Amino acid sequence: MQPVILKVTNRIIERSRATRQGYLARMYALRDQDPHRGTLSCGNLAHGFAACQPGDKDALKLMNRANVAIVSAYNDMLSAHQPYHRFPDIIREAAHGMGSVAQFAGGTPAMCDGVTQGQPGMELSLFSRDTIAMSTAVALSHNMFDAITLLGICDKIVPGLLIGALSFGHLPTILIPAGPMPSGLPNKEKQRVRQLYAEGKIGRDELLEAESASYHSPGTCTFYGTANSNQMLVEFMGLHLPGAAFIHPDTPLRDALTRSATEQVIRLSRPQGGKLGLADMVDEKAIVNALVALLVTGGSTNHTIHWIAIARAAGILIDWNDYAELSSAVPSLTRIYPNGQEDINAFHEAGGTPFLIQELLNAGYLHEDVQTVMGPGLDQYTRMPALGGEGLEWQAASRDSLRPDVLSSVARPFAPDGGLKVLEGNLGRGVIKVSAVAPEHHCVEAPAVVFDDQNELKAAFEAGDLDRDCVVVVRFQGPKANGMPELHKLTPYLGVLQDRGFRVGLVTDGRMSGASGKVPAAIHVYPEALEGGPLARVQNGDVIRIDADGSQLSVQLDDATLASRVCAKKDLAGQHQGYGRELFGWMRRDAGNPEQGASVFWGHEG
Template sequence: MSELNATVKRVTDRITERSRQAREAYLQLMHATRRDHPPRKQLSCGNLAHAFAACNTQDKSLIAADSAPNLGIITAYNDMLSAHQPYKDYPDQIKTVAHSLGATAQVAGGVPAMCDGVTQGQPGMELSLFSRDVVAMATAVGLSHNMFDGNLFLGVCDKIVPGLLIGALSFGHLPGMFIPAGPMPSGISNKEKAAQRQKYAAGEINDAQLLAVESASYHSPGTCTFYGTANTNQLMMEFLGLHLPGASFVNPDDPLRPRLTEMAVKQLISNIQSASGPVPLCETVTEKSLVNAVVGLLATGGSTNHTLHLVAIAEAAGIQLTWQDMDELSSVVPLLARIYPNGQADINHFHHAGGMAYLFGQLRSAGLLHEDVRNIVGAGLDAYEREPEISNSGEMAWSQPVRESRDHSVLAPITQPFSANGGLRLLTGNLGQAVIKISAVAREHWQLEAPCIVFESQEELKEAFNRGELEQDFVAVVRFQGPAANGMPELHKMTPLLGVLQDKGFKVALVTDGRMSGASGKVPAAIHLSPEASYGGPISRLQTGDIITLDAGAGLLQVQLSEEALGARDSAVAPTESLSLGRKLFGNLRRSVSTADLGGSTFLFDK
């Protein structure tokens, strides 16, 4: 492999130095936990009796004798989420494999799993970001019984995987790994779906016609096929070394899928029984593996939600990762994948073009990945250049390294990337700092200077659109959408509307303290603006008509006002919101949450 890229090294060294004290404290806690609270060793007879009361006689004997590994399963199964519906039978499969190896497994707990697709544009979306931290706490509750020698995590979608990992890291003294369930087969093309959504926004098709389109896109068990947060989660887990190589994007009904689950269980038991001692999760998630994950995110134009989640995950491991780190890495990581919304292909096309195996090989060849990392299959990254397969003899195997893209319109070689830089930029200026995903934005739309129109919600913008008031060049400012205001819901209601205006030839952009996520599209959107309006950020003092400059190439976001003039204005007051549909229960989280640049986290890991 090539020598490590100088920028990758410099950023990693800076993260390591910045994190030294917090990381050491985290590792000391993990080592002390392993020493002082070894699994089952300190449980009383009454504790154990409760723990295996529902087990069969064989499992009771094995657990009581403490002679074989007992695996904990944390599952996010429910049958409303298409991505999670396949998990229904996984626990029984895991137990069967464990039994065949003389081990046991128990479902340690379930975690809530909400679907952002169902709550998109609805009040429930205000619980979405906070659900990540609820999942983390539920994971810790499930593992708190201290019954398990290693843990398996079943989850796919948006906030669920980051929440599972944050919770898992609080038990980082134990081995752990994630088992994916795979994407649904391809349905209607994402390009056609987006076009029909714009037609609906323009009043050209009705509800029944749009529902038929949506149902042809989201049509079966498995993850949605566009490259949003759910599929970016899977890529992240593989780059962190927490998935088996090539496991992320195998369809649920592929014969390979159950074989991969079987192999994951075998690998976890092997890691628990390693001759050199168990391989703990805390030694897999490191500064270097997190940088590898950021590189993978950038090289594929992945979800902007990970500017929140990776910061929060890093913090849970005692590592301080910043948007500036991501921005600097973006300057040297080329864009190698075109997957909707930054291309026409879906995640299945990416997988069939060579997928993760090809991507790893290309990034390694340019020295963009750290090689000296541990993962669930050992040290280094060689295994991740290979695709899983069932051999002619029916055995589980991995192919030779994938050296050629099978579709250059989807996966490009490192020597001819789609773009020389990653798909993410940091914007700074007198409004604070924000992130923008530019991989799906045409270069002629990277820069805009126009008067702003201020809205307090995406519903207000939609109403103005319907009244025909937005047929002009403008910057839509949508504020009081940050974590402290209302839980930072995704704001996709505006995407088709702004797209319609852009297609009419108007220069439009969005500036918000809210989120747009992995489905961010062709309209330039400065999102996650920090500090948010609820914390008195400059966005709270903007007025309709102020001139805003957004320049993605220069990394600039500012209002054409002097510091004195902007500072002299009073901050706007947040609109009063209904707290129906469970939102009232989350008041403490809204009051304690960190700003977006710190991960939008409700945890205080330094306390």
Template sequence: MSSLNATPLNATVAKVTTRIAERSKERRALYEQRMTDQHRRGVHRAELACGNLAHGFAACSPAEKDTLKLMNSANLGIISAYNDMLSAHQPFETFPTTIREAARAMGSTAQFAGGVPAMCDGVTQGQPGMELSLFSRDVIAMATAVGLSHNMFDAALYLGVCDKIVPGLFIGAARFGHLPAMFVPAGPMPSGLPNKEKARVRQLFAEGKVGRAELLEAESESYHSPGTCTFYGTANSNQLMMEVMGLHLPGTSFVNPGTEMREALTRFATEQAIRNTQAGGEYRPFYKQIDERAIVNAVVGLLASGGSTNHTLHLIAMAAAAGITLTWDDFTELSTVTPSVMKVYPNGQADINHFQAAGGMSYLFRELLGAGLLHGDIPTVFGTDLTAYTQEPFLEDGKLVWREGPEKSLDEEVLRPVATPFAPTGGLTVMNGNLGRGVIKISAVSDEHRVLEAPVRIFDDQNQMKGAFEAGELDRDVIVVVRFQGPKANGMPELHKLTPYLGVLQDRGFKVALVTDGRMSGASGKVPAAIHISPEALDGGPLAKLRDGDVVALDANTGVLEAKVDPATWAERRLAHADLDHYHVGMGRELFGGFRHLAMRGEEGAGVFGGFEADDIALQDNQIRQEDA
């Protein structure tokens, strides 16, 4: 037993994990039963009628057809989010060819089972298309199910990187949990314009001090090639979490695309996926890998790294798909014992390539496992427990090998040991008060900006704020409230467009914060932002009771979000209404009316699928009550 394996699990991590397991007991048991039932049907190709099977391999080569007819080799299904619109996903164009070649070399086959939609939030930020962004997660999950529904596969490889794409793929994988799953990343683009300079130019543009040509030049130097954007937003948070859950190969998250190492890792992922099938002799289905321990690992990894607030929505929906009930309170309690050990923009000035060079995932694993903050005993796609993830990949004469990673950080301004963290907690807090519940990320917020009390200025549309800023109406201490931005109202878009304006106000010496039932970007930064307020304004949420000039107290340290209004007056106030018609038509938004109607609250993951097994259990309980009556 390694010394990391021998480290006792942190008491709070153990307590939260047990609580999640107890809370999820019924729905998790039903989920596992369903996955077991699917697995019992055997090799799925063997179930297909001859006509079905002929259709399934009609486009394959004669040799591949012969292999598929044998039924004793593995056939991999490839689900890819490739398109040319996302720099992070463009490298996936060539991955299916690599995967097919690697599978053939193993005496198996691989088929491109289906493509899923993938939109770039960088392109749609502040535009009408952003209102489709969050719902695209659930579309991706459904598209994954369509691709795998052909019932031809022994395992699946999921090719995705960015914001909603990986959570959507994960949800789809969970519903096909009887299949082994391998998540295959593409890696970050090489470093470009420093993040500090990019942020400076954005603020200068917001103030009208530089023109659009200068802004475009800065943005182009920052986002300049194939690969994931190099700041630590939702996309790179996805990659870290997949590795912490054991769904990536060790050390694969942040290897640049187009390199010999990236190609070798993709080939090895294919070979390992085949080994993980029943035909390969080491059956490792998704549903036996991902349980409450893996979900807790994902939360701890997110908190320790200062990851994206979007995952306070995504992880809840992802866990639900695997029969696990995760809550915001779990995030908060885990945050109290999880130190902040990474500083990558927007939490610092370094980018993800700098993190990789400083020690990367192998060092992060070593520190978190050594402190008892991760469940090291979870099964992984690598065929080991999580302690193998302190290793990192190398090429020796063209062959992929793993060696132990660094025992010390190479740059403690970017990556620190648990013993001397940047902060003692994970920097994520649940906000509570008479305005509802939300979350706030403070890992990039200075201590002096975390507590304020100020009058509110209310907007029902993010574009209204730009005009108020330019007119000088916000040059004061102010809490900006942007409401009617929840999933039922308009799909819960990110409001990252507001960041430069709020940053300018803060730099001018004013106390500033944002409160919204919408989202901020995964790059939430230096301005305190209480987001995902639930229930949303359209759903009877108390944000709709606020009036311009009301004083609101926000304390990010204690999690207080309170309108300082006389209780009697507050109780008598009617809910404000907003004209939302302009949100619902154009750019395809009319196609998502059903999604807006079905959307759950932010605290429930803001999805449209209901509670999966939880719904069935509620129906069963109701039926039992009716029978008893």
């Protein structure tokens, strides 16, 4: 093992000792009651299978048959989740083939950040994760189940499903992906059209045509944002079938993987003699493997929040220093948009997760000795699924990348580190991802232009007020202020300014999404402005320094001057009402800071 990987892992184990032991004790106590269906009264059980077919009722009366919970984030508006409408029938059929039963336990909400970018609904996005966790717990609360299938892909959805399922960590659990859509309009062309629109050189019709050619069919969006980062990290944790993440939806191979995943989770169940649950698989080593996957691929910055919350749900305590130290030691091995021009389909065709896991295992960057849904050992994930004459079969990963421009080797990395940095200084603490930022832009020092609302930036851009070197500050965007929306809407404007030759950067207590790209952006900054953080004291013209290589985020003011300034105030009432936002006031009040996972569950700890 690489020394830094071991060092960070051991530090996490020691830091988490008490919370992890407490979590496992709760899970083992629940396991001792298995099967929970056997503890139900006759009335309870009758309610639980009243709508079942006679054969399923007979099976559920027996305690040696598994009942598989289906928890799904299906809806037919999200392209990534629309394919899930077929999955429950496939899962039920596979369960019947194993002499078991599958019941649709519950659905969870699933919103699309692509639809809500720059809209009021985006202010519900972060909190939808904890809402999904709670709805997953409600779905599983009936104690009817011996195993869990989780159907989800996108941004807050996979983290929410995992957080909820970890409360039932005594049960074996498998995540079943649906796969990406085929490649559409090339990403470089999409980016060009967006910037032309931002400059007013083309109209809405041309922009909509380009966007529709990019996002054009069922399946996950093909750029490497939060949704595809979810799939990458989950596979590295051994919670998918090997190589399952990026197989296209509605294909025979995808259906075969769904059937096989159902059969495998049944084999892991207590009625089939299984002894391990999700709690045993999501341990400190699995979490470190997920972080390595994030860093080696330049994945979504959202996971500097979400994976902290997932780990905490399993009693594991991680922080941004862990990310930064791992990032310093982990090479960059992929070039997937926005960190390159090719998409997730090109990555999969180049060798995908099996090749990447093989490379990292051989070089000592991953823990092999973990429990997975396939059994002990991550080496099982160096295989790619395929359909053969007898159905699903597994083929060894390619020894060499089939697209070295998209997926490289440890011997020939694209960069020596993972490109994620923690920034700290008199403006607070935040993160920056530089895997898509040119080295000459890693450090920006320029006068501040301060906005209290993201919509103000467009008007300033169109008026020409930003045609200069500047660090744009967008504040009052933290979890307690307005739910910490993604500010991806700002990307084309900032990109145009940089292309015009200006030195430009962004500092915000909001998020910048998994699609953050070539402009240096200090994000997730806390203490947030609403709580009197230093960003609330910044004024137009103050010189701000973003230094990714030096891990610095500062304003060129002495401590006394900065402290003497009155904090800016913003009337947020308009962002707390309408579009359902009034229902989430308690979440805004109780949310922890980003380095705590911005969660309402652990917002008052530590």
